[in-house]
Amino acid sequence: MSGNSYFTGTDDFFVRIWNSGTGQWDETLEKQVEEREIIEWRREMEEKEEAAGIDQAKIIL
DSSP states (O other): OEEEEEETTTTEEEEEEEETTTTEEOHHHHHHHHHHHHHHHHHHHHHHHHHHTOOGGGOOO
16 A cells, blocks of 8 residues: 655655555655655646646745
8 A cells, every 4th residue: 555645835745655565664665756756746736736826935824
C-alpha cells in the first residue's frame, strides 16, 4: 500500500509505503520515491492551483 500527500501552503510532499513482507513502513523506499517524484508532484500541484485560481502567496493562515 502506498500513497502521497501534499499540505497546501507548506510545500510539504511525502509518501508512505507499507512493506507487507516486514509488516512495517518502508522508510528507505519512501525516500527513494520522494527523491525521484518530488519535482513532478510540485509541477502538478502548481498546475492544479493555477487552474483553480489559487495564489499561495495570498493565503494567510
